[in-house]
Amino acid sequence: MGFVRLVVFGFIALSVIYLSISLYSRSVRKERLENEFDEANPDGGPAGARDAFIVEGMHAYDNSIRPKLIGLVYVIPVVAVSVITYVINAH
Amino acid sequence: MRKIKISFRILAFVLAGLFLHYILPQQDVLRVTGISDRIVTLSSFQRYFYAQTDAGEDEGSIRDLRLINTERKRTYLFGLVRMGESVMVYRNEDTGWIWPPYFKFDSSNLEAQAQAFIARPDQWVVVTHYGWRIPFLTLYPNAVSIKEVSGPDYRPIPWFNIFFFIFLMGGLMFLRAMWRQFRERSVDPLLDAAGDRVDEVQAEVAERKGRVARWMDTWRSKDNKQLPPE
Numbered sequence: 444m445g446f447v448r449l450v451v452f453g454f455i456a457l458s459v460i461y462l463s464i465s466l467y468s469r470s471v472r473k474e475r476l477e478n479e480f481d482e483a484n485p486d487g488g489p490a491g492a493r494d495a496f497i498v499e500g501m502h503a504y505d506n507s508i509r510p511k512l513i514g515l516v517y518v519i520p521v522v523a524v525s526v527i528t529y530v531i532n533a534h
Numbered sequence: 535m536r537k538i539k540i541s542f543r544i545l546a547f548v549l550a551g552l553f554l555h556y557i558l559p560q561q562d563v564l565r566v567t568g569i570s571d572r573i574v575t576l577s578s579f580q581r582y583f584y585a586q587t588d589a590g591e592d593e594g595s596i597r598d599l600r601l602i603n604t605e606r607k608r609t610y611l612f613g614l615v616r617m618g619e620s621v622m623v624y625r626n627e628d629t630g631w632i633w634p635p636y637f638k639f640d641s642s643n644l645e646a647q648a649q650a651f652i653a654r655p656d657q658w659v660v661v662t663h664y665g666w667r668i669p670f671l672t673l674y675p676n677a678v679s680i681k682e683v684s685g686p687d688y689r690p691i692p693w694f695n696i697f698f699f700i701f702l703m704g705g706l707m708f709l710r711a712m713w714r715q716f717r718e719r720s721v722d723p724l725l726d727a728a729g730d731r732v733d734e735v736q737a738e739v740a741e742r743k744g745r746v747a748r749w750m751d752t753w754r755s756k757d758n759k760q761l762p763p764e
Contacts, residue, residue: 445586445630445631445632446631448631448632449631449632463712464712467711467712467715467716470715470716470719470720473719474715474719524635524637527635527636527637528637531636531637531638531678531679532637532638532639532640532643534640534643534647
């Protein structure tokens, strides 16, 4: 029973962490794209260019490896629990 | 107000420190002198400290507690200062899957190991454990593993704790960065927008008041205003 509880609550907790990190990472990327555009176009650039630049940049981000690496949030604790269980119980 | 804030922070810091001191593994250099069992009926307060019942058994307040009696090197200041010897009693309980997260299921094996060391009274070992010995509450630290070492001068290096604290600092800094980003990008714009709205409403009210006042002025007698300058 304890194992089921660990899996269920662990999954919920890790999902919260996963969502927070994804939101944070997207937010940082978006801010960087905005700053990049504003530096290149101090006058504001043509109408709609800023939004298009950001949409394109976010699309590139979504297709890169970075958002997939956040999935390690689920992998590392499972590995850690397995290693601890083995080390503690093996002789 | 400032003093309250500071004392609250110190209290939180001390509580977190005590919690970590209780829960993190510590290593004692010792000789095993015996093992014993005793049946205990745990009070609801003791229940906070003792682990769950052994994996697969029913939960209850009566249990047969396994103890490991030892004679250990006394240590102070997280093992930096050592002097003399003293007795120490460890309990030997499964922690199971939940809490604290040691995932220990082999208390019977640990008992057998400890028993084997009784026959070798000159063999020094390192016992990894967590928890505190509090005699007046009958609390024992929980032994997690036993390892043979060369002698009484062996100094264990707390690798796990070193990495744990590095990871903890990294995690806290990451959390702070996340919070700042969230405030900068989500909360502040909202507050700014709300502030702008308040400004707009206030300006509108002021203008309307101005209009009403001007209208009221039309009803006032104009004589005063048209007094010829002297």
